[in-house]
Amino acid sequence: xxxxxxxxxxxxxxxxxxxxxxxxxxxxxxxxxxxxxxxxxxxxxxxxxxxxxxxxxxxxxxxxxxxxxxxxxxxxxxxxxxxxxxxxxxxxxxxxxxxxxxxxxxx
Amino acid sequence: xxxxxxxxxxxxxxxxxxxxxxxxxxxxxxxxxxxxxxxxxxxxxxxxxxxxxxxxxxxxxxxxxxxxxxxxxxxxxxxxxxxxxxxxxxxxxxxxxxxxxxxxxxxxxxxxxxxxxxxxxx
Numbered sequence: 135x136x137x138x139x140x141x142x143x144x145x146x147x148x149x150x151x152x153x154x155x156x157x158x159x160x161x162x163x164x165x166x167x168x169x170x171x172x173x174x175x176x177x178x179x180x181x182x183x184x185x186x187x188x189x190x191x192x193x194x195x196x197x198x199x200x201x202x203x204x205x206x207x208x209x210x211x212x213x214x215x216x217x218x219x220x221x222x223x224x225x226x227x228x229x230x231x232x233x234x235x236x237x238x239x240x241x
Numbered sequence: 242x243x244x245x246x247x248x249x250x251x252x253x254x255x256x257x258x259x260x261x262x263x264x265x266x267x268x269x270x271x272x273x274x275x276x277x278x279x280x281x282x283x284x285x286x287x288x289x290x291x292x293x294x295x296x297x298x299x300x301x302x303x304x305x306x307x308x309x310x311x312x313x314x315x316x317x318x319x320x321x322x323x324x325x326x327x328x329x330x331x332x333x334x335x336x337x338x339x340x341x342x343x344x345x346x347x348x349x350x351x352x353x354x355x356x357x358x359x360x361x362x363x
Contacts, residue, residue, distance in 0.1 A: 135303070168349055170286075177336055177353035178278075178286065184347045221286055225348040229302040230276070232286040 140233035157222035243267035263337030270318040
Protein backbone atom coordinates (compact mmCIF):
# COMPACT_ATOMS: atom_id res chain seq x y z
CA UNK A 135 0.00 0.00 0.00
CA UNK A 136 1.09 3.57 -0.65
CA UNK A 137 1.65 5.49 2.57
CA UNK A 138 0.88 9.20 2.65
CA UNK A 139 2.62 11.34 5.24
CA UNK A 140 1.57 14.91 5.93
CA UNK A 141 3.41 17.58 7.85
CA UNK A 142 2.88 19.29 10.09
CA UNK A 143 0.11 17.47 11.95
CA UNK A 144 -1.19 20.82 13.15
CA UNK A 145 -0.32 24.47 12.87
CA UNK A 146 -1.48 27.77 14.29
CA UNK A 147 -1.76 30.75 12.00
CA UNK A 148 -3.37 34.17 11.89
CA UNK A 149 -5.85 35.51 9.39
CA UNK A 150 -3.94 36.80 6.39
CA UNK A 151 -0.94 34.54 6.86
CA UNK A 152 0.45 32.22 4.22
CA UNK A 153 0.20 28.54 5.11
CA UNK A 154 1.94 25.57 3.52
CA UNK A 155 1.17 21.91 4.15
CA UNK A 156 3.28 19.12 2.72
CA UNK A 157 2.37 15.58 1.74
CA UNK A 158 4.83 12.84 0.86
CA UNK A 159 4.01 9.53 -0.82
CA UNK A 160 5.94 6.35 -0.06
CA UNK A 161 6.33 5.72 -3.80
CA UNK A 162 5.93 7.82 -6.89
CA UNK A 163 2.32 8.67 -7.72
CA UNK A 164 2.91 11.07 -10.61
CA UNK A 165 0.29 13.80 -10.12
CA UNK A 166 -2.46 11.54 -8.75
CA UNK A 167 -2.93 13.58 -5.62
CA UNK A 168 -6.07 15.18 -4.21
CA UNK A 169 -6.56 17.64 -1.35
CA UNK A 170 -9.66 17.75 0.82
CA UNK A 171 -10.83 20.18 3.50
CA UNK A 172 -12.87 18.98 6.44
CA UNK A 173 -14.61 21.08 9.07
CA UNK A 174 -15.79 19.62 12.40
CA UNK A 175 -18.87 17.46 12.07
CA UNK A 176 -18.92 17.77 8.29
CA UNK A 177 -17.97 15.59 5.35
CA UNK A 178 -14.70 16.30 3.53
CA UNK A 179 -14.82 18.69 0.62
CA UNK A 180 -12.65 18.29 -2.47
CA UNK A 181 -10.41 21.29 -3.13
CA UNK A 182 -7.67 20.23 -5.55
CA UNK A 183 -7.12 17.27 -7.84
CA UNK A 184 -4.27 16.20 -10.09
CA UNK A 185 -1.90 17.84 -7.60
CA UNK A 186 -2.57 21.39 -8.77
CA UNK A 187 -5.99 21.68 -10.43
CA UNK A 188 -8.47 23.73 -8.44
CA UNK A 189 -12.02 22.46 -8.39
CA UNK A 190 -14.48 24.98 -9.80
CA UNK A 191 -15.64 27.33 -7.08
CA UNK A 192 -12.63 26.88 -4.80
CA UNK A 193 -11.04 30.25 -3.97
CA UNK A 194 -7.84 31.08 -5.81
CA UNK A 195 -5.95 31.57 -2.52
CA UNK A 196 -5.68 27.77 -2.49
CA UNK A 197 -3.04 26.20 -4.68
CA UNK A 198 -1.31 22.87 -5.00
CA UNK A 199 1.97 21.79 -6.46
CA UNK A 200 4.27 18.81 -6.78
CA UNK A 201 4.63 15.54 -8.59
CA UNK A 202 6.22 12.17 -7.96
CA UNK A 203 6.40 11.83 -4.19
CA UNK A 204 6.36 15.38 -2.80
CA UNK A 205 3.38 17.72 -2.81
CA UNK A 206 2.29 20.94 -1.17
CA UNK A 207 -0.95 22.74 -0.46
CA UNK A 208 -0.62 26.49 -0.01
CA UNK A 209 -3.16 28.98 1.26
CA UNK A 210 -1.81 32.41 0.35
CA UNK A 211 -3.89 34.55 2.71
CA UNK A 212 -5.68 32.55 5.38
CA UNK A 213 -9.33 33.46 5.88
CA UNK A 214 -11.52 32.69 8.92
CA UNK A 215 -13.42 30.04 6.95
CA UNK A 216 -10.18 28.19 6.15
CA UNK A 217 -9.64 26.96 9.68
CA UNK A 218 -10.17 23.24 9.21
CA UNK A 219 -8.32 19.97 8.76
CA UNK A 220 -6.74 19.24 5.40
CA UNK A 221 -6.10 15.78 3.98
CA UNK A 222 -4.12 14.64 0.99
CA UNK A 223 -5.17 11.47 -0.80
CA UNK A 224 -3.45 9.50 -3.52
CA UNK A 225 -5.59 8.37 -6.44
CA UNK A 226 -2.80 6.39 -8.11
CA UNK A 227 -4.23 3.04 -7.13
CA UNK A 228 -6.26 1.17 -4.52
CA UNK A 229 -6.26 1.37 -1.58
CA UNK A 230 -6.63 5.10 -2.13
CA UNK A 231 -4.93 6.12 1.06
CA UNK A 232 -5.16 9.44 2.88
CA UNK A 233 -2.58 11.35 4.80
CA UNK A 234 -3.18 11.65 8.53
CA UNK A 235 -4.41 15.22 8.21
CA UNK A 236 -3.18 18.70 9.09
CA UNK A 237 -5.29 20.76 11.45
CA UNK A 238 -5.10 24.50 10.82
CA UNK A 239 -6.00 26.43 13.95
CA UNK A 240 -6.39 30.09 14.79
CA UNK A 241 -3.40 31.72 16.46
CA UNK B 242 -29.17 19.02 -6.88
CA UNK B 243 -26.54 16.31 -6.91
CA UNK B 244 -26.39 14.62 -3.52
CA UNK B 245 -26.01 11.38 -1.65
CA UNK B 246 -27.96 10.92 1.57
CA UNK B 247 -27.06 8.28 4.12
CA UNK B 248 -29.14 6.36 6.62
CA UNK B 249 -29.25 7.24 10.27
CA UNK B 250 -27.07 6.41 13.24
CA UNK B 251 -26.71 2.84 14.41
CA UNK B 252 -25.79 1.23 17.71
CA UNK B 253 -24.62 -2.36 17.52
CA UNK B 254 -23.23 -4.97 19.87
CA UNK B 255 -19.83 -6.56 19.30
CA UNK B 256 -20.05 -9.40 16.83
CA UNK B 257 -23.12 -7.99 15.06
CA UNK B 258 -23.32 -6.55 11.55
CA UNK B 259 -24.34 -3.10 10.36
CA UNK B 260 -25.69 -2.06 6.98
CA UNK B 261 -25.54 1.59 5.96
CA UNK B 262 -27.36 2.95 2.93
CA UNK B 263 -26.41 5.77 0.59
CA UNK B 264 -29.15 7.13 -1.68
CA UNK B 265 -28.11 9.13 -4.72
CA UNK B 266 -30.09 11.79 -6.51
CA UNK B 267 -29.55 14.47 -9.12
CA UNK B 268 -27.28 12.39 -11.35
CA UNK B 269 -27.21 9.08 -13.21
CA UNK B 270 -26.50 6.61 -10.42
CA UNK B 271 -24.87 3.98 -12.64
CA UNK B 272 -22.37 6.43 -14.11
CA UNK B 273 -20.27 6.84 -10.98
CA UNK B 274 -18.60 4.44 -8.57
CA UNK B 275 -19.31 4.76 -4.87
CA UNK B 276 -16.48 4.77 -2.33
CA UNK B 277 -16.76 4.30 1.42
CA UNK B 278 -14.54 6.10 3.92
CA UNK B 279 -14.65 5.97 7.70
CA UNK B 280 -13.40 8.23 10.46
CA UNK B 281 -13.05 7.32 14.11
CA UNK B 282 -13.60 10.11 16.59
CA UNK B 283 -10.75 12.61 16.45
CA UNK B 284 -8.92 10.54 13.85
CA UNK B 285 -8.18 10.78 10.16
CA UNK B 286 -9.94 9.45 7.11
CA UNK B 287 -9.66 5.77 6.25
CA UNK B 288 -10.56 4.54 2.76
CA UNK B 289 -12.50 1.29 2.95
CA UNK B 290 -13.30 0.34 -0.63
CA UNK B 291 -15.17 1.04 -3.82
CA UNK B 292 -18.00 -0.36 -5.89
CA UNK B 293 -18.70 0.00 -9.58
CA UNK B 294 -22.39 0.73 -9.39
CA UNK B 295 -23.01 -0.34 -12.96
CA UNK B 296 -21.44 -3.81 -12.77
CA UNK B 297 -21.46 -4.40 -9.03
CA UNK B 298 -17.72 -5.06 -9.04
CA UNK B 299 -16.07 -4.21 -5.75
CA UNK B 300 -12.62 -3.65 -4.29
CA UNK B 301 -11.90 -3.59 -0.58
CA UNK B 302 -8.95 -2.46 1.49
CA UNK B 303 -7.04 -5.46 2.79
CA UNK B 304 -7.89 -4.81 6.44
CA UNK B 305 -11.62 -5.20 5.71
CA UNK B 306 -11.41 -8.28 3.52
CA UNK B 307 -13.86 -10.91 4.69
CA UNK B 308 -15.91 -8.48 6.80
CA UNK B 309 -16.97 -5.84 4.28
CA UNK B 310 -19.63 -6.15 1.61
CA UNK B 311 -20.76 -3.43 -0.76
CA UNK B 312 -23.93 -3.82 -2.77
CA UNK B 313 -26.38 -1.66 -4.64
CA UNK B 314 -29.98 -1.49 -5.83
CA UNK B 315 -29.98 0.48 -9.06
CA UNK B 316 -33.78 0.66 -9.19
CA UNK B 317 -33.75 2.97 -6.18
CA UNK B 318 -30.32 4.54 -6.74
CA UNK B 319 -29.02 3.26 -3.44
CA UNK B 320 -25.68 1.80 -2.43
CA UNK B 321 -25.07 -0.21 0.72
CA UNK B 322 -22.10 -0.93 2.93
CA UNK B 323 -22.31 -3.87 5.32
CA UNK B 324 -19.62 -4.52 7.92
CA UNK B 325 -19.79 -7.72 9.92
CA UNK B 326 -18.16 -9.11 13.07
CA UNK B 327 -18.17 -5.64 14.55
CA UNK B 328 -15.75 -4.72 17.30
CA UNK B 329 -15.32 -1.58 19.37
CA UNK B 330 -12.61 -0.33 17.00
CA UNK B 331 -15.24 -0.09 14.25
CA UNK B 332 -16.97 2.74 16.11
CA UNK B 333 -16.72 5.59 13.63
CA UNK B 334 -18.53 7.87 11.22
CA UNK B 335 -18.96 6.15 7.87
CA UNK B 336 -19.14 8.23 4.69
CA UNK B 337 -20.16 7.27 1.20
CA UNK B 338 -18.81 9.38 -1.63
CA UNK B 339 -19.39 9.54 -5.35
CA UNK B 340 -16.32 8.94 -7.44
CA UNK B 341 -15.82 11.04 -10.56
CA UNK B 342 -13.03 10.70 -13.12
CA UNK B 343 -11.68 14.03 -14.32
CA UNK B 344 -9.71 14.41 -17.57
CA UNK B 345 -9.87 10.63 -18.11
CA UNK B 346 -7.34 9.82 -15.40
CA UNK B 347 -7.95 11.60 -12.13
CA UNK B 348 -10.19 9.89 -9.62
CA UNK B 349 -11.82 12.19 -7.09
CA UNK B 350 -14.54 11.87 -4.46
CA UNK B 351 -16.59 14.90 -5.30
CA UNK B 352 -19.97 14.35 -3.63
CA UNK B 353 -20.09 13.09 -0.07
CA UNK B 354 -22.85 11.88 2.16
CA UNK B 355 -23.44 13.49 5.52
CA UNK B 356 -21.95 10.55 7.40
CA UNK B 357 -23.50 7.79 9.50
CA UNK B 358 -22.34 7.26 13.06
CA UNK B 359 -21.93 3.60 13.95
CA UNK B 360 -21.34 2.85 17.61
CA UNK B 361 -20.26 -0.62 18.69
CA UNK B 362 -20.82 -1.17 22.36
CA UNK B 363 -21.89 -3.96 24.66
